[in-house]
Amino acid sequence: MTLSIGERAEALIAELGISSPSELDIEAIAFDSQVEVVYEKMSGCEATLVGFRDRAIATINPSGVRGRERFSVAHELGHWHLHRGRSFACRVDDPSANLASDRHFEKEADTFASHLLLPRMLFNPAVAAYGAPTFQQITRIANEFETSITATALRLVSVNTLPVIVACYDRKGKRWAIPAADIPRRWVLKDKVDEDSYTFDMLHSGKECAGLFKQPADVWFQNNDAGKYELREQCIPSFDGGALVLLYLESPMLSAGFDWNVNRRYNEHGSYVTRRSTAR
Ligand SMILES: [Zn+2]
Known part of the structure; x- marks a missing residue:
């Protein structure tokens, strides 16, 4: 083995x-x-x-x-x-x-x-104690393990125990985003920060995001049907001047079927499929 x-x-x-x-x-x-x-x-x-x-x-x-x-x-x-x-x-x-x-x-x-x-x-029990941890709770875990907040948030994604996406955006748009492995690939994040998001408020007027707040999923996702779903969002300033964003998808988003109207498409192996090859 x-x-x-x-x-x-x-x-x-x-x-x-x-x-x-x-x-x-x-x-x-x-x-x-x-x-x-x-x-x-x-x-x-x-x-x-x-x-x-x-x-x-x-x-x-x-x-x-x-x-x-x-x-x-x-x-x-x-x-x-x-x-x-x-x-x-x-x-x-x-x-x-x-x-x-x-x-x-x-x-x-x-x-x-x-x-x-x-x-x-050691990490999974620390996370489980909080359910779906906020950035304040991730910071507490980071202090306990003496790790950076970014490293701790990324580890939350990689252990794949929660439907979470950690991303970094700045005023120009998305720098990077990492979803937990079990998040369906149908969900495609927007490239720009939506002005209805808490992250937009923080990036443009410095308004802090005190906790995880519910949002319609179309604030973050470009899928046509995203408005039917909800997620929770929180953001904090990243050390390099952007916003570190935490998104928890609500469970209906996890069982949503494949969306043929989304701009980007993936086959069952996760490979990109062009519009032409899927047209019948
Ligand atoms: Zn090295």
């Missing part, structure tokens, strides 16, 4: 007998993998990994933000466990930085890092 990258990271946590978030001491975990962690000012990259035989040194650019530093250490540990024999100079200090990139090794190291710092066996 071959373990996935995430399972390998979680297996490492299980082997170390870690049973609470406070025991996720990333330097100690690194030490156990024979990786020494050094904090040193660098220009041009956030973290490096230099290995020699069965030992390595991970050098981390001190950012003053503990969650980001910890993610960098965990990312380099990912390279060490997954890509041994190479050296790395990484720009990443937050997983959202790699979303737009297709650099294979960087994505793998991010996957390893998010599973190492937010392993399912």
Whole structure:
């Protein structure tokens, strides 16, 4: 049986007998993998990994933000466990930085890092305690695990226990969006922030979004029938000047059938289907 990258990271946590978030001491975990962690000012990259035989040194650019530093250490540990024999100079200090990139090794190291710092066996119970957590509650979980809010929100998506989409928008439109795996592919997010959304109010007039609020789904989705459905929306400012958006789809959206009127179409394998090939 071959373990996935995430399972390998979680297996490492299980082997170390870690049973609470406070025991996720990333330097100690690194030490156990024979990786020494050094904090040193660098220009041009956030973290490096230099290995020699069965030992390595991970050098981390001190950012003053503990969650980001910890993610960098965990990312380099990912390279060490997954890509041994190479050296790395990484720009990443937050997983959202790699979303737009297709650099294979960087994505793998991010996957390893998010599973190492937010392993399912500790993270899922923390989430379940809140039901569908708001950003305030995600922030509490992030503080408990010493991770960034973005990394924690993205982990909420990847564990796929809730019908959630985490996205980043700015005044120009969508930067990225990640849906939980079980969200039907029929739902297509709008490219621009709708002026009826709370996110629009925050981006244009700085109005805070105090909690999760109900919205008609056509505020967020371009599907013709979206107005018949509801979702819940919350947003917070992202560290790079945009809006980090949390959307929970109500259950009718999850059982909605395929929508032939949507602009983009996917076959049952999730592949894009052109309008011409579906016309009969
Ligand atoms: Zn890297």
